[in-house]
Amino acid sequence: MIITFDFPAVLAEWPLLAKGVAATIGLTAVSASVGVTLGVACAWARQHGAAWLRTLVGAYVELIRNTPFIVQLFFLFFGLPGIGIKLSPEVASVLAMVVNLGAYAAEIVRAGIATTPRGQIEAAQSLALTDMQVFTRVVLPPALQRVWPALVSQIIIVMLGSAVCGQISTPELSYAANLIQSRNFRAFESFIVATLVYLALAMLLRRLLTWAGPRFIFGR
Amino acid sequence: MTPRTFLRTAAVLTLVPLFAAVAHAQNALDDIVAKKLLVVAIPTDSAPYGFVGTDLKPQGLDIDTAELIGAKLGVKVELVPVTSANRIPYLQTKKADLVISTLGKNPEREKVIDFTIAYSPFFQAIFGPKTLVVKTPADLVGKTIGVTRGAMEDQEVGKIAPPGLDIKRFEDMNGTVSAYAAGQVQLMGVGASVAGNFMAKNPQVSTEFKILLKESPNYIGVAKGEDKLRLKVNEIIGAAKASGELNKLALKWLGRPLGDLPS
Numbered sequence: 343m344i345i346t347f348d349f350p351a352v353l354a355e356w357p358l359l360a361k362g363v364a365a366t367i368g369l370t371a372v373s374a375s376v377g378v379t380l381g382v383a384c385a386w387a388r389q390h391g392a393a394w395l396r397t398l399v400g401a402y403v404e405l406i407r408n409t410p411f412i413v414q415l416f417f418l419f420f421g422l423p424g425i426g427i428k429l430s431p432e433v434a435s436v437l438a439m440v441v442n443l444g445a446y447a448a449e450i451v452r453a454g455i456a457t458t459p460r461g462q463i464e465a466a467q468s469l470a471l472t473d474m475q476v477f478t479r480v481v482l483p484p485a486l487q488r489v490w491p492a493l494v495s496q497i498i499i500v501m502l503g504s505a506v507c508g509q510i511s512t513p514e515l516s517y518a519a520n521l522i523q524s525r526n527f528r529a530f531e532s533f534i535v536a537t538l539v540y541l542a543l544a545m546l547l548r549r550l551l552t553w554a555g556p557r558f559i560f561g562r
Numbered sequence: 563m564t565p566r567t568f569l570r571t572a573a574v575l576t577l578v579p580l581f582a583a584v585a586h587a588q589n590a591l592d593d594i595v596a597k598k599l600l601v602v603a604i605p606t607d608s609a610p611y612g613f614v615g616t617d618l619k620p621q622g623l624d625i626d627t628a629e630l631i632g633a634k635l636g637v638k639v640e641l642v643p644v645t646s647a648n649r650i651p652y653l654q655t656k657k658a659d660l661v662i663s664t665l666g667k668n669p670e671r672e673k674v675i676d677f678t679i680a681y682s683p684f685f686q687a688i689f690g691p692k693t694l695v696v697k698t699p700a701d702l703v704g705k706t707i708g709v710t711r712g713a714m715e716d717q718e719v720g721k722i723a724p725p726g727l728d729i730k731r732f733e734d735m736n737g738t739v740s741a742y743a744a745g746q747v748q749l750m751g752v753g754a755s756v757a758g759n760f761m762a763k764n765p766q767v768s769t770e771f772k773i774l775l776k777e778s779p780n781y782i783g784v785a786k787g788e789d790k791l792r793l794k795v796n797e798i799i800g801a802a803k804a805s806g807e808l809n810k811l812a813l814k815w816l817g818r819p820l821g822d823l824p825s
């Protein structure tokens with residue numbers, strides 16, 4: 343048997359692929375914005391919150407960072423119905439990604455906050471800024487700027503991780519690739535296409551975030 | 563890497579599997595006999611055909627069939643667990659010599675692999691809770707159904723599905739059944755044995771047969787063009803049918819006789 347490539351067989355299914363790409367982008371967009379916000383809130387809580395809140399957030403961060411993503415996803419989708427909470431595959435996927443990214447982002451942002459020079463905070467306090475103002479105006483923007491590359495990488499990891507959301511029938515890109523290969527048995531070709539699309543998405547996302555970060559997130 | 567060296571490397575990498583594949587053409591049977599090893603792709607998610615017992619070892623009708631063929635060939639058997647979605651790629655990429663994995667025959671599959679004669683009976687259907695009225699395909703409008711991606715049920719449900727039926731596809735039978743058990747889908751399209759096993763273990767979810775999808779006996783898959791291996795396996799199955807060995811396996815695992823199987 344000679345292996346011959348048949349890419350047209352896969353590309354003919356482009357509407358499926360396009361829908362998959364759109365779903366992957368959508369999942370990533372929502373979970374990145376909500377996840378990073380959650381991460382910042384958790385970073386604040388771990389630094390400035392009350393003792394019980396610090397413990398709670400610490401437990402959350404450790405729980406999520408020390409368990410596999412797919413187990414978290416299965417817990418939300420297959421586990422929660424056991425106590426009467428039914429989530430659609432899409433909602434379960436977004437929630438799992440938000441919760442996952444939130445925990446990692448919390449630690450990344452905390453690292454940025456922790457390296458803020460004391461003098462800057464004291465200077466801000468001497469200008470009679472409230473604690474909240476000190477955090478949002480003086481501490482957070484340069485902290486985000488310092489950790490932005492790490493944060494962008496984490497967002498990309500979460501985007502790539504969304505590939506397992508197909509396991510609970512969320513129709514994202516890997517799901518589309520898998521569905522195509524199960525119909526025409528062109529496994530090699532469909533996963534080559536999926537690989538290239540993921541590669542392109544990851545590179546574009548990195549460029550986009552590197553460009554957008556200084557302009558919209560922690561602009562001066 | 564300059565664009566030209568990149569292209570060259572890419573070209574070479576593309577050709578390598580091609581040559582490797584040519585070198586192995588048509589002699590799978592000789593390889594098996596020479597190595598004294600038969601690699602068989604089996605299911606671990608479709609009781610009683612293939613499932614993992616309490617000792618964590620695969621067992622079931624398909625596993626016994628694999629052992630039977632191995633014994634007749636006089637070679638050891640290595641079992642590789644596969645899912646519905648990846649069992650054919652395992653054969654195409656020579657990761658397995660045979661697929662004995664509740665594999666039904668259809669024209670799409672016949673384009674990419676070859677089949678032996680049938681070795682066990684099977685049928686697929688839509689199952690759902692007794693409280694849900696589903697008698698004809700038209701009743702499926704507005705319902706959600708779980709199927710296993712790449713399994714026969716996936717295609718068969720697609721054929722009868724009215725617009726408005728929400729089909730959710732899962733990676734393996736366990737995913738499909740779990741989704742049904744958790745109430746994430748209202749119905750499931752699965753093999754009779756999977757459903758039977760589920761109903762026996764989960765009496766609290768009152769499940770019943772709804773619509774027959776397809777009567778489809780199981781065949782053993784071999785890589786395209788491996789005629790020597792295919793004919794040898796046909797010979798073994800034919801002999802095992804005649805001697806009653808296959809019937810014994812059907813009685814042991816399915817609780818019913820082999821019946822008439824197409825050859």
